[in-house]
Amino acid sequence: xxxxxxxxxxxxxxxxxxxxxxxxxxxxxxxxxxxxxxxxxxxxxxxxxxxxxxxxxxxxxxxxxxxxxxxxxxxxxxxxxxxxxxxxxxxxxxxxxxxxxxxxxxxxxxxxxxxxxxxxxxx
Numbered sequence: 001x002x003x004x005x006x007x008x009x010x011x012x013x014x015x016x017x018x019x020x021x022x023x024x025x026x027x028x029x030x031x032x033x034x035x036x037x038x039x040x041x042x043x044x045x046x047x048x049x050x051x052x053x054x055x056x057x058x059x060x061x062x063x064x065x066x067x068x069x070x071x072x073x074x075x076x077x078x079x080x081x082x083x084x085x086x087x088x089x090x091x092x093x094x095x096x097x098x099x100x101x102x103x104x105x106x107x108x109x110x111x112x113x114x115x116x117x118x119x120x121x122x123x
Contacts, residue, residue: 002026002098002112004034009094009117012086020081020117022096027077030054032111033099034072034079038092038119045095045107051079052102059102064090086121093118 003025012018022034035050049060049070058070069082079096094117097110104110 002029002032004096004098004112004114006094006096006114006117009119011120011122014086014088014121014123016086016121017082017084018086018119020083020094020096020119022079022081022114024077024079024098029077030074031100033102033104034070035097035099035104035110036070036079036081037095037097037107038090039095039116040089040092043092047105048094049081050102057102083119086119088121088123091119091121 005023008020030053033052036048037045038048039045047061048064051058051070051072055072067085072079096114098112099110
């Protein structure tokens with residue numbers, strides 16, 4: 001089973017940028033779609049973005065379109081989430097998860113989850 005480790009979170013001012021990384025433990029990483037979710041305190045864990053196995057197809061939540069970009073480097077077993085123009089409402093714990101379908105959204109249908117990385121955007 002693939003293991004995922006997120007990194008890159010931190011504290012940033014509104015309007016700033018961060019790059020999150022999701023590194024996988026297996027060379028079979030390329031069979032997985034990787035999806036980013038986020039969970040703010042007291043709220044549901046929400047979809048942010050997803051990328052297909054080849055990186056050729058990407059999908060985003062409306063709330064981050066035009067500000068966030070998802071990418072992957074299969075040679076490094078890593079998926080990135082580039083976050084620009086950050087807003088206080090982007091504050092959350094960000095998780096990456098592995099599945100085999102780009103349309104997967106139900107949390108129980110993911111093969112693996114990372115432990116999360118905290119992003120805090122100050123106003």
